[in-house]
Amino acid sequence: MPKPAAVTKKTVVRGSRTGRPVMALLDLLGRRWTLRIVWELRDGPLTSRALRTACDDASPTVMQARLSELREAGLVELLPGDGYRLTPLGRELMESFLPLHHFAERWSKRMAS
Numbered sequence: 001m002p003k004p005a006a007v008t009k010k011t012v013v014r015g016s017r018t019g020r021p022v023m024a025l026l027d028l029l030g031r032r033w034t035l036r037i038v039w040e041l042r043d044g045p046l047t048s049r050a051l052r053t054a055c056d057d058a059s060p061t062v063m064q065a066r067l068s069e070l071r072e073a074g075l076v077e078l079l080p081g082d083g084y085r086l087t088p089l090g091r092e093l094m095e096s097f098l099p100l101h102h103f104a105e106r107w108s109k110r111m112a113s
Helices: 021-029 034-040 048-054 060-072 088-112
Strands: 076-079 083-086
Touching: 021 034, 034 048, 034 060, 034 088, 048 060, 048 083, 060 076, 083 088
Parallel strands: none
Antiparallel strands: 076 083
16 A cells, blocks of 8 residues: 655745755744844843834834744744743744854954954
């Protein structure tokens, strides 16, 4: 008996024909303001206005587009009355950035010497 064909959802990813998960994630994170939003939410929820201020008054249109993309990706959620925060998956992503953050701190000190 033949095996049924695997059904896979191909994600459209800029710069990649494969749509592999790592490429889809890098595409999402490479969009303007996306990494900054994730970084600014690392310590807890922020209202839309506070998040815009933390992101150097980024355009409200771009901020809302990125927040919508991050919500759709399951990395950010909106809490009524509290604002936006990282989901457990978003916090896991943030934790994966910490070694890079520590490296950047060390690198920055070397560059300043």
